[in-house]
Amino acid sequence: MTQPQQAGPDQLAFQQYRTLLFSVAYRILGTAADAEDLVQDAWFKWSAADRSQVADPKSYLTRIVSNLAMERLRSTRHQRETYVGPWLPEPILTGPDTADGAALADSVSMALLVVLETLSPLERAVFVLKEVFAFSYAEIADAVDRSETAVRQAAHRARGHVQARRPRFTADRASQRDITERFFAAATGGDINTLMELLSPDVTLWTDGGGKVRQALKPVIGLETVARWFAALGTTTYQGIEPGQMRGELTWINGGPGMVFHGPDRVIATMTFDFGPDGRISTIHNVANPDKLHAVADGTRHELT
Template structure:
C-alpha cells in the first residue's frame, strides 16, 4: 500500500508567507511580473538555506525579497528614466475584498505607486515595510541591511515626500464605484456633458504606451480637454480596433474600480482613477503598453496583504 506523501515543511513555511512576499515586492517594484520573479527567486534561496540558522522565517523571507527588490530597482532605474512617455506601474486585478480594506487598497493604488516611483530604492522599501506592513525600525533595519538610525532617516524622508505629493482623503468606496460606473456609461455613450460633471476642474490624464502603441507622451490636463478625449472614444478606431469590436468592462484594479478595454483577441488598455475630496475624478491613469497588461490579460486576481 502506497504511503501518503508527506508535505514538505519548507514549502509549507514558504507558502504561508507567499502572499506577503508578493505584496511587498509588487509595492516596491510596481511591476507584477518582476514581483512574481522575485518570489520565485526567494523560494530558491529559501530552499538552499540551512533552516536551523533561521529563527524567524517571516523576517528572513521578507529580508530576501526586500533586498532583491531594491537590487532590481537599481538595475532598472536607467530604463525607467529613459522610458518613452510617462512610466506607469503595471496594473493588477484585485478583488472587492481588497477594496473593502481602505488602507490596503490605498497602498496598492496606481496613484500611490506613481509617487513611490520617485523615491530611492531604499526609501521605497522602507516606506512599504513601515507604512504598509507596520514593521518596526529594528525589523526593517535587518530586512534592508541598514542601521536603525539610517532606516529612521529614510522613513522620515519617504513619508514627507509621499505626504507632499499624495494628499489623502477619506475614501468613500460606494461613491467611487458610482462615479466610475457613470464615467463608463458616459464614455461609451459619448456623453461629454456628464463627463464634465464627473471630472475635477484640473483633472489630469496620464497615458502609458511605452512607445509600443500610440499614446500622449505628455499629461493631458484640464476638464474640457480630458472630457473630449473620452467622449470621442466610442467613435474612433483604437490600435486598429473598430469601435464596434471594442469591449469594455468595469472591474477591480489595484484596489479600486477600474475599466478594462478588450479587442477581439487581446486586452488593449486599463483605466484607474483617483478622486478629489468632492468625489470627482482628479487623475486618470491609462496603461496601454502591451508589455504591462499580461497580469490583467491572464485574469488572475491577486490576493494582497
C-alpha cells in the same frame, strides 16, 4: 513556481508567507511580473538555506525579497529614466475584498505607486515595510542591511515626500464605484456633458504606451480637454481596432474600481481613477503598453496583504 508535489515543512513555511512576499515585492517594484520572479527567487534561496539557523522565517524571507527588489530597482533605473512617455506601474486585478479595506486599497493604488516611483530604492523599501506592513525600525534595518538610524532617516524622507505628493481624502468606496460606472457609461456613449460633471476642473490624464502603442507623451490636463478625449472613445479607431470591435468592462484594479478594454483577441488598455475631496475624478491612469497588461490579461486576481 517549481516546487515538490508533496508539500514538506519547508514548503509549507514558505507558502504561509507567499502572499506577503508578493505584496511587498509588488509595492516596491510596481511590476507584477518582476514581483513574481522575486518570489520565485526567494523560494530557491529558501530551499537552499540552512533553515535550522533561521529563527524567524517571516523576517528571513522578507529580507530576501526586499533586497532583491532594491537590486532590481537599481538595475532598471536607466530603463525607467529613458522610458517613452510617462512610466506607470503594471496594473493588477484585485477583488472587492481589497477595495473594502480603505488602507489596504490605498496602499496598492496606482496613485500611490506612481508617487513611490519618485523615491530611491531604499526609501521605497523602507516606506513599504514601515507604512504598509508596520514593521519596526529594527526589523526593517535587518531586512535592508542598514543601520536603524539610516532606516529612520529614510522613513522620514519617504513619508514627507509621499504626504506632499499624495494628499489623502476619506473616500466612500460605494460612491467611487458609482462614479466609475457613470464615467464608463458616459465615455462609451460619448456623453460629454456627464463626463464634465464627473471630472474635477484640473483633472489630469496620464497615458502609458511605452512607445509600443500611440499614447499622449505628456499628461493631458483640464476638464474640457480630458472630457473631449473620452467622449471620442466610441467613435475612434484605437490600435487598429474599430469602435464596434472594442469591449469595455468594469472591474477591480489595484484596490479600486477600474476599467479594462478588450479588442477581439487581446486586452488593449486599463484605466484607474483617483478622486478629489469633492468626490469627482481628479486623476486618470491609462495603461496601454502591452508589456504591462499580462497580469490583467491572464485574469488572475491577486490576493494582497
